Amino acid sequence: MPASSGTTVSIWMDTAHIPDRQALTTDVTTDVCIIGAGIAGLTTAYLLAKEGTKVLVLADRGVGAGETERTTAHLANALDDRYVELEKIHGIEKAALAAGSHTAAINQIETIVRSEKIDCxxxxxxxxxxxxxxxxxxxxxxxxxxxxxxxxxxxxxxxxxxxxxxxxxxxxxxxxxxQFHPLLYLKGLADAVEKMGGIIHTNTHVDSVKGGETAVIKTANGHTVTAASVVVATNAPINDNATIYTxxxxxxxxxxxxxxxxxxxxxxxxxxxxxxxxxxxxxxxxxxxxxxxxxxxxxxxxxxxxxxxxxxxxxxxxxxxxxxxxxxxxxxxxxxxxxVDGLAMIGRKPLDTDNVYIITGDSGMGMTHGTIGGMLIRDLILGTENPWADLYDPGRKTIGDLKEFVKENANVAGEYADWLRPGKHDDVPMKTETGMVVRRGTKRIAVYCDAFGKKNELSAVCPHKGCIVHWNSGEKSWDCPCHGSRFDRYGTVVNGPSSRNLVMIEAD
Ligand SMILES: Cc1cc2nc3c(=O)[nH]c(=O)nc-3n(C[C@H](O)[C@H](O)[C@H](O)COP(=O)(O)OP(=O)(O)OC[C@H]3O[C@@H](n4cnc5c(N)ncnc54)[C@H](O)[C@@H]3O)c2cc1C
Ligand code: FES
Missing domain, CATH: 3.30.9.10 (D-Amino Acid Oxidase, subunit A, domain 2)
Structure with missing residues (x-):
């Protein structure tokens, strides 16, 4: 994401530059289409390409330009959610599997760094x-x-x-x-994917993903990718359903x-x-x-x-x-x-066809969870047994910490009350470079006042499930308090689960 879009700049964005790849300009067929060029998507692409699979990566911004460029890049098997908690929710055996998977992820990163000679x-x-x-x-x-x-x-x-x-x-x-420099690592991964014949298109926004005998991926610029399998590694899946976002x-x-x-x-x-x-x-x-x-x-x-x-x-x-x-x-x-249970969700997307895979739920440990994602999805696609498949299965039956599930979903339900709150009138004066949600009749309007005092108006209704977005003055973005979709100040989506922009309101 360019700094000019109003976001802050991390040390990694400041100290590395990854060249953009060409946007997709034609329809194409591949073995595996991977959506997302963060650590999860590119690790998956790398590990599959290494096995001789034809991979195509699509990303709507540059390589690494999602949460990966904003990480602090601790590579740890000391879990954020603590082993005491994990054991309570999953039992000793599964806590041990989780520990082993994070250790293996650090080892996997080290192996890739050494074999591809990545200076990171x-x-x-x-x-x-x-x-x-x-x-x-x-x-x-x-x-x-x-x-x-x-x-x-x-x-x-x-x-x-x-x-x-x-x-x-x-x-x-x-x-x-x-620890490492995450963008230099991704730069090396992307180069290695291409060296093995994989294709990466950046600046290519995906609008829809449909599983079936052949998966069909449609891009915003009107092209179609058909693939035997599709992996949605967009951090929050853009093909989300209630089995994930709740x-x-x-x-x-x-x-x-x-x-x-x-x-x-x-x-x-x-x-x-x-x-x-x-x-x-x-x-x-x-x-x-x-x-x-x-x-x-x-x-x-x-x-x-x-x-x-x-x-x-x-x-x-x-x-x-x-x-x-x-x-x-x-x-x-x-x-x-x-x-809700401290572990990522990696595997076949629940309630979808068998060739649609997701990697999500980083739990603050997305460097290792993203790498585990690549290793596990490679095995699922190639039909190789993997001991972590049940642990990370997005459809796992254990709902984990039920209290946490109820608490988080009650919190989301509370956010819909924004529709009932009186809200500010739309004639409130605004400072430049700020945003505010105002009420016009029954409508909620997200107004951004730019550096020249010009007001840009958008519907404040999140296209995902209809919550009202809130202004984030730190990043100058519109953030949805329900499931985390985010939009830049002009309404372009920068974080899923929404794959759609905020709707523009024409000036009177
Ligand atoms: C401040 C901070 C500190 C962190 N510290 C750590 C840490 O120390 N250790 C750790 O392990 N983890 C940490 N994390 C978490 C970790 O950084 C993330 O979990 C990880 O980078 C996510 O990687 P990803 O590949 O899943 O997603 P991203 O890096 O967000 O990549 C998503 C990709 O999907 C693409 N995309 C999204 N929507 C579309 C669409 N519709 N069409 C096409 N492409 C699309 C984007 O362009 C991008 O390429 C931290 C996170 C933050 C924010
Ligand atoms: S309503 Fe789900 S992210 Fe906005």
Whole structure:
């Protein structure tokens, strides 16, 4: 997504450039059509192409220009949702399968980096989990035991703080985690896919996906792709149905990048146990300084509009623990999809034909979940047995944490009340470069006032399932508080599940 569209710029967008590929300009037939050129789509394309499958990738923006360019790229088998919780929901055996799959994903990334010689600063390092100041360490002891039961027997509890870190107190140490530059990795993956004969078209928006004996994919510029199988790796599936969007919730998460002197902080992945938690890593690719990357302050998409305050809180949190940090060099935000049972949804799309696959529900761990997605979908398409198939099956019967399911869906139901709220009148004065939803009769209008004071009007009704979109001043976008569809200030869709834009309202 170009910075000019009003979005913030991540450190990766600032330090890498991936050339656009040509848009699709003709009808075409292939073995497997993959929609999405983020980590999930390109890993799938790479692994299938490696097996001799003819792959075609379609993406509506550039390579990596979805959530992958906004990640902080921790590669971890220390799950965000914690092994204690996972074990409660899925049992010990499945928690162990999940642990093994994330370990395998880091190994898979390392194998690809080495065999394709991708220069993306991949490295192995420790992960440290600690509790916020003044809180009990009990959670660490319980998590240690659960991680061991899940097979991660090399996780240890430590009382001495490692050199060049900060006073995090007692903490868990997860060895052999990883980090890399996500866009340089994708650049290498895309090049490797093409070297093997795969085809990638960017700037090609897909309008519809239909399974059947042959899958049919229709693009917004009027072309049709037919394929034996289709993989929808659009982060939130654009061919969504209630079996998916009722079981995952979109959250906005924030990141700041601060300048720190070189080698002030040991390179490692740091996480605390707060809810929402803070996540920290270091980028040392710049010549004269390192960048301390600190994330957190999550909230449900579209349900807060205080990005400035959240960046400020992250900065304060970071400065307290890392006093050597100086200037804020970057701030950006992105979206993660939290499933009700803490695991991604990867496999055949429920209530569809057998040749339609999805990868979604990153649960804040989309680097590894996306890679697991590629490995699992490759096996499902090629008919190879895979031990993770049931664990990640999007149609899995265990609804997971029922309380979480009810809570998230009650929250969505509450958002429809926007239709009943009185709302602002449409003659309210507006500042330039801001947006506001106003009421005109029974209609709800999303008004964006541009830099010159010109008002652009759109229907505020989300084309997915009819919630009212909210203005996001941090990214200058319209965000749907129900299932996370997002639209730029002029209404073009930038995040699914909607594949359609907001409807334009002609000026009177
Ligand atoms: C701030 C932040 C920090 C994070 N930190 C971590 C972390 O430390 N570790 C970790 O593992 N994960 C992390 N994540 C999560 C991770 O970044 C994402 O889950 C992951 O990048 C998602 O990859 P993806 O390939 O599924 O989707 P995306 O990267 O979003 O790619 C989706 C693709 O689909 C395409 N697309 C969408 N709709 C259409 C359409 N209609 N037609 C054609 N193409 C379409 C887009 O153009 C894009 O190419 C973080 C996320 C955020 C936002
Ligand atoms: S994303 Fe579902 S109604 Fe908007």
């Amino acid at each position: 600063a991949f490295e192995r390092l420790n992960g440290y989990l600690f509790v916020p100041e003044g809180e009990s360490n009990d959670i660490l002891h319980r998590e240690l035991a659960a991680a061991h039961r899940a097979g991660l027997t090399d996780v240890t509890i430590e009382t001495r703080v490692p050199p060049n870190t900060f006073d995090m107190g007692v903490h868990l140490q997860f060895p052999d985690q990883g 079981r995952q919730a979109p959250y906005r998460t924030y990141v700041v990048g601060l300048k720190i002197p070189k080698k002030t902080l040991q390179k490692a992945l740091y996480w605390d146990t707060q809810d929402p938690y803070h996540y920290v890593r270091v980028d040392d690719s710049q010549k004269n300084h390192d960048v301390l990357i600190v994330g957190g302050e999550d909230h449900k998409t579209g349900q807060a509009n205080d990005a400035g305050l959240r960046y400020q809180r992250l900065e304060t949190w970071a400065r307290k623990r890392f006093p050597a940090a100086t200037k804020v060099l970057y701030h950006w935000s992105g979206q993660v999809l939290e499933t």
